[in-house]
Amino acid sequence: MTSIWAVARHMVSEAIRMKIAMFFICLLALLIFGLPFVARGDGTVSGAIQAFLVYSLSAVSLLMALLTLFMSRSLSDELVQRQIFFLMTKPLPRWQYVLGKWFGIVLFDALLLLLAGAGICGMAHYIAVSQPPRDALDRQKLTDQVFAARHQAAVELPTKLFERAARERYERRKEEGYYGSRGDVNEKEEIAKLRMEEEQSWRTVNPGGTREFLFQNVRCDRSADKTIQIRYKAMATNYPPDEIVRSYWLIGDPEKVQPYQMLRRDAHDRFHTFSVPAGTVAEDHTLRIYFLNYVLSADQQPILVDLDHPYEQVRPFVIRLEPTTPVEVMFGVGSFEGNLVRVLALILFKLMFLAALGLAASTVFSFPVAILVSLTVYVLAEFRGFIGESIQYLGAEGLEGMFQAGFGLILRVILFVIPNFPSFDAVNTFVDGRNVTLMWVLQGLGMLGVVQTGIVLLAACLMFHFREVSEVSI
Amino acid sequence: MIIPVVQTVGLTKLFKDFWRRAKVEAVKNLNLEIHRGEVFGLLGPNGSGKSTTIKMLLGLLYPTRGQIAVFGRAPTDVATKARIGFLPEESYLYRFLNARETLDYYGRLFHLPSHVRRERTERLLEMVGLKHEARRRLGEYSKGMARRIGLAQALINDPDFLILDEPTTGLDPIGTRQIKDLIRELGNRGKTILLSSHLLADVEDVCDRVSILYGGQQRQGGRVKELLRQTERTQIIAPRLAPETIERIRNVIRLEEEKDLIEVSSPAERLETIFLRIVHEAQVANVATSGARASGAMPDFLGPRDEGEALVDELVRAADRRVPEPGPVEVAEVPAAPTGPADDVLESLLAREPEPVRDGSEAEEEKPAPPAGPREAIEADRSVIDSLLSEPDKRSDHRD
Ligand SMILES: Nc1ncnc2c1ncn2[C@@H]1O[C@H](COP(=O)(O)OP(=O)(O)OP(=O)(O)O)[C@@H](O)[C@H]1O
Ligand SMILES: [Mg+2]
Numbered sequence: 001m002t003s004i005w006a007v008a009r010h011m012v013s014e015a016i017r018m019k020i021a022m023f024f025i026c027l028l029a030l031l032i033f034g035l036p037f038v039a040r041g042d043g044t045v046s047g048a049i050q051a052f053l054v055y056s057l058s059a060v061s062l063l064m065a066l067l068t069l070f071m072s073r074s075l076s077d078e079l080v081q082r083q084i085f086f087l088m089t090k091p092l093p094r095w096q097y098v099l100g101k102w103f104g105i106v107l108f109d110a111l112l113l114l115l116a117g118a119g120i121c122g123m124a125h126y127i128a129v130s131q132p133p134r135d136a137l138d139r140q141k142l143t144d145q146v147f148a149a150r151h152q153a154a155v156e157l158p159t160k161l162f163e164r165a166a167r168e169r170y171e172r173r174k175e176e177g178y179y180g181s182r183g184d185v186n187e188k189e190e191i192a193k194l195r196m197e198e199e200q201s202w203r204t205v206n207p208g209g210t211r212e213f214l215f216q217n218v219r220c221d222r223s224a225d226k227t228i229q230i231r232y233k234a235m236a237t238n239y240p241p242d243e244i245v246r247s248y249w250l251i252g253d254p255e256k257v258q259p260y261q262m263l264r265r266d267a268h269d270r271f272h273t274f275s276v277p278a279g280t281v282a283e284d285h286t287l288r289i290y291f292l293n294y295v296l297s298a299d300q301q302p303i304l305v306d307l308d309h310p311y312e313q314v315r316p317f318v319i320r321l322e323p324t325t326p327v328e329v330m331f332g333v334g335s336f337e338g339n340l341v342r343v344l345a346l347i348l349f350k351l352m353f354l355a356a357l358g359l360a361a362s363t364v365f366s367f368p369v370a371i372l373v374s375l376t377v378y379v380l381a382e383f384r385g386f387i388g389e390s391i392q393y394l395g396a397e398g399l400e401g402m403f404q405a406g407f408g409l410i411l412r413v414i415l416f417v418i419p420n421f422p423s424f425d426a427v428n429t430f431v432d433g434r435n436v437t438l439m440w441v442l443q444g445l446g447m448l449g450v451v452q453t454g455i456v457l458l459a460a461c462l463m464f465h466f467r468e469v470s471e472v473s474i
Numbered sequence: 475m476i477i478p479v480v481q482t483v484g485l486t487k488l489f490k491d492f493w494r495r496a497k498v499e500a501v502k503n504l505n506l507e508i509h510r511g512e513v514f515g516l517l518g519p520n521g522s523g524k525s526t527t528i529k530m531l532l533g534l535l536y537p538t539r540g541q542i543a544v545f546g547r548a549p550t551d552v553a554t555k556a557r558i559g560f561l562p563e564e565s566y567l568y569r570f571l572n573a574r575e576t577l578d579y580y581g582r583l584f585h586l587p588s589h590v591r592r593e594r595t596e597r598l599l600e601m602v603g604l605k606h607e608a609r610r611r612l613g614e615y616s617k618g619m620a621r622r623i624g625l626a627q628a629l630i631n632d633p634d635f636l637i638l639d640e641p642t643t644g645l646d647p648i649g650t651r652q653i654k655d656l657i658r659e660l661g662n663r664g665k666t667i668l669l670s671s672h673l674l675a676d677v678e679d680v681c682d683r684v685s686i687l688y689g690g691q692q693r694q695g696g697r698v699k700e701l702l703r704q705t706e707r708t709q710i711i712a713p714r715l716a717p718e719t720i721e722r723i724r725n726v727i728r729l730e731e732e733k734d735l736i737e738v739s740s741p742a743e744r745l746e747t748i749f750l751r752i753v754h755e756a757q758v759a760n761v762a763t764s765g766a767r768a769s770g771a772m773p774d775f776l777g778p779r780d781e782g783e784a785l786v787d788e789l790v791r792a793a794d795r796r797v798p799e800p801g802p803v804e805v806a807e808v809p810a811a812p813t814g815p816a817d818d819v820l821e822s823l824l825a826r827e828p829e830p831v832r833d834g835s836e837a838e839e840e841k842p843a844p845p846a847g848p849r850e851a852i853e854a855d856r857s858v859i860d861s862l863l864s865e866p867d868k869r870s871d872h873r874d
Contacts, residue, residue: 002582002585003582003583003585006579006582006583007583009582010579013570013571013575014568014570017570018570081566082562082564082566083566083567083568084534084566085529085532085534085560085562085566086560086562086566086580086627087583088532088533088534089532089533089534089555089558089560090555090580090583090584090631091552091553091555091556091583091584091585092552092555092583093552468534468535468536469534470529470534470535471535
C-alpha cells in the first residue's frame with residue numbers, strides 16, 4: 001500500500017510539473033472564467049447560466065478525458081527513458097506500480113475536477129448576482145429550475161388498460177368478420193397494433209375532453225412556500241394558426257386537497273414547465289392532475305367538462321400529449337451544489353476508466369500508438385449506443401452467418417468492456433435542474449468505476465507483468 | 475549449505491524480433507556463481523552481454539534458457555529486491571525532480587520510515603558531493619552528476635548485494651577513485667558486489683574474482699590473483715621512491731640476476747594484458763559475437779594528414795608502448811600527405827613558419843615533443859590525485 005501511495009504521489013507531482021497539465025488547466029480556467037463574458041444566452045439570467053453550465057461542463061468532461069489519456073504517457077515514458085530500471089529493481093511489485101500510476105492519475109483528475117467544480121459553481125452564482133433577472137418568470141426559473149435538483153415523477157401509462165382494450169377490440173373485429181377469411185392474420189402483431197392505437201387515443205384529448213393523470217409517491221416538501229413543477233409537451237393536430245396550445249389544468253385531488261387551477265397558453269410542440277404550490281400534493285403522496293382541452297364560449301370564457309357541447313363549431317383542435325411520458329411532475333429534492341458534485345462524480349468514473357485504458361495501452365505500445373488506441377476506444381465508448389444497436393442486426397445464413405455470429409460474439413465481448421459513456425453523462429440532466437440520482441451515481445461507480453475499469457486494470461497489470469521491461473517497444 | 479548470492483546455470487538470452495525470429499544471442503550458456511562477501515567483476519568488450527546478464531539477474535529481462543537464483547530465489551521475486559542496490563549503465567533519472575526528492579522517492583519504495591529516509595538522503599548526498607546542488611532539477615545535471623545520484627540511490631537501502639554496471643563511466647578521476655574506495659570499503663564490510671567495467675585497472679584493484687565474456691560466453695574466469703599469477707614476473711611494491719633509489723635497485727637486479735628491470739609503474743596494466751589476449755584469441759578463433767569486433771582501418775575519407783594527426787599518432791604509440799604484449803597490430807594504410815606548392819602558398823599566406831616536409835617513415839622516427847609527453851602527463855595526473863586524496867596507498871593489502 002505504501003508503494004502504491006509512493007508511486008501515486010510521484011505521479012501527481014509529475015502531472016503538476018508537466019507542461020501539458022498546465023496547458024489543460026489554463027484552458028479550463030479560461031473556459032470557466034471567460035465563457036460567462038462571451039456567451040450571454042437568450043437574454044435571461046437563467047438561460048445564460050444554463051448555457052454556461054452546458055458549455056463549461058462539457059468542456060471539462062472532454063478536456064479532462066484527453067488530459068487523462070495523455071497522462072498515461074508517464075508510463076510509456078518511463079519505459080522508453082528507462083526510469084523503469086530503477087523502479088523494477090526496488091521491492092515494488094509490478095501490479096502495484098500500475099495501480100499506483102492509475103491512482104495518481106485519478107487523484108490528479110479528482111483534484112482538477114474539484115477545482116473546476118468550485119470554479120463553475122462560483123461562476124454560476126456570480127452570473128446570478130451580477131445580472132438582474134429579466135422578469136418574474138426568469139427569477140422563478142432561476143430558483144426552481146436552475147439552482148435546483150428536482151426529482152422527476154413520470155406518469156404511469158395505464159398499459160394494462162391498453163392491453164385489455166386492444167384484446168377486446170381484436171375479438172370484436174374477429175366476430176364482426178373484419179378480417180374476413182384471411183388466414184394470414186398474425187394475432188400478436190394485430191394486437192400490438194391495436195394497443196398502439198389505444199395508447200395514441202389515450203394521449204389524444206379531444207376538444208372539450210379531459211385526461212386524468214395520477215402520480216404516486218410524490219414525496220416532496222408540502223410546505224406552503226414550496227412549489228412543484230409540471231412539465232409537458234403538447235401538439236395540436238391540425239396546426240393552430242397562432243401555434244399556441246390552450247389548456248386548462250386542475251391540479252390536486254379535490255377530495256383531498258384544495259386544488260389549484262390554471263389556464264395555459266403554450267407554444268405548440270415545445271416542452272413547458274410551470275410551477276404550482278406543493279400543497280396540491282395529498283398527504284398520501286399522491287397527486288391527481290386533470291388536463292382539459294377547453295373550448296371557449298362565445299364570450300371567450302372557457303367551458304369545462306362539457307362533452308355534449310358541440311365543440312366543432314367552437315375550436316376544432318385535438319391535443320396530443322407527445323413524449324413517452326406525457327406529463328411529468330418535478331419537485332426539489334436536493335441542492336444545486338450536491339447535484340453538481342454528483343455530475344462531477346460521474347465524470348470522474350469515466351476518467352477512472354480512461355486512466356486505466358491509457359495505462360493498459362501504454363504497457364504494450366509506445367506512446368503514439370498507445371494514444372491512438374486509447375483515443376479510438378474513447379470515441380467508441382462515446383458512440384457505444386449506436387454500435388450496440390448495429391450488432392443486433394448481425395446474423396445471416398450458412399458460412400457467412402457463422403462468420404458473422406463469431407464476429408458478433410467477439411464484438412459483444414469487446415463491447416462489454418467498452419463502456420457506454422453517454423448513459424452515464426448527467427450534464428444535461430443537471431443543467432435542466434433535474435436531480436442526478438444517487439442510484440445513477442452508484443450505477444456509474446459500479447459499472448464504469450469498478451467493473452469495466454477493473455477489467456482494464458487487470459489486463460494492464462497482466463500485460464505489464466509478462467513484459468520484459470528492457471525490451472524496446474517501437 | 476550456503477546459498478550463493480547469485481547462481482546461474484546455462485543462462486542464455488536470445489533477442490528475438492517482432493516475428494519471434496532469433497536475432498541476437500546476447501548471452502550463451504553462462505554459469506556464474508557469486509558468493510557472499512565477494513567483489514565480482516564482469517568484463518568483456520562492448521556488446522559482449524554484460525548488461526544483458528545483469529538485467530536478467532534483476533528480472534528486467536527474462537532468460538530464454540537456463541536458471542537464475544538470486545539469494546536462492548527467482549529474480550522476479552520482489553522480496554529479494556529489498557536487499558539489492560542497482561546502478562544501471564546510464565542514470566535514468568526524473569528530470570523534474572531534484573536530488574533530494576529523487577532519493578526520497580526511491581527510499582519510499584523501500585518502505586523506509588521518513589526519518590531514516592531523510593537521514594540517509596543527507597548522508598548520501600554528502601558522500602557523492604552533491605549536497606549543495608540538491609535543490610536543482612536533475613534535468614540540469616551533468617552526466618557525471620547524474621551518475622553520482624544514480625550511485626546514491628543504489629545505496630539508499632543499505633543493500634547486501636550491490637550491482638554496478640560500469641560505475642565509473644562519466645565520473646571524473648576523483649569520483650572514479652571514490653567509487654573504487656567505496657567498493658573496497660563495502661567489500662570489507664561483507665557486502666557482495668557485482669560490477670561490470672571496461673577499466674581493467676579498476677577491476678584488478680577491487681575485484682576478488684572476474685569473469686571475462688566475449689560474444690555472451692565466458693572465456694575465462696577465476697580469482698584475479700590466480701589469473702595474474704601466470705606471468706613469470708616479480709613485482710616489488712614500495713612507497714614512492716626517488717629516481718636514484720630506483721637506479722640502484724636496477725643495478726642490484728642487474729648484478730644479482732643478470733636481468734633488467736622491465737618497467738617501473740603501477741601494476742594496473744596486467745589484467746589489461748590478459749583481457750586483450752583473451753579477446754584477441756576469441757577473435758582469432760572466430761567466436762560469434764553480436765557485440766563490437768576489433769575496430770578496423772581508418773577510413774580514407776578522413777582528411778589529409780597534418781600536425782594534429784601526428785600528435786594523435788604519437789599519443790597512440792605512447793599508449794601502445796604501455797602494453798607489453800599487444801596483439802598483432804593492424805597497420806592502417808594512411809595516404810601520404812599531399813605536398814606541393816599549393817600548401818606552401820597557403821602557409822605563406824597564413825604567415826606561419828613553413829614546416830619541413832616529411833614523409834610517413836620520418837614522422838615515425840621523429841618525436842616532435844608535444845607540450846608534455848603523454849606518459850608524463852598521466853603520471854603527473856596521478857600524483858595530483860594522490861596528493862589531493864592524501865591517503866596512504868593501501869592498494870595491495872586488502873583481502874588476503
Ligand atoms: N533489448 C535488446 N534488444 C535487442 N538486442 C539487445 C537488447 N539489449 C542488448 N541487445 C544486444 O545484446 C548484445 C549484448 O548487449 P549488452 O548491452 O549486454 O552488452 P554489454 O556487454 O553491456 O556492452 P557495453 O560494454 O557496450 O555496455 C548486443 O549485441 C546488443 O545489441
Ligand atoms: Mg553494458
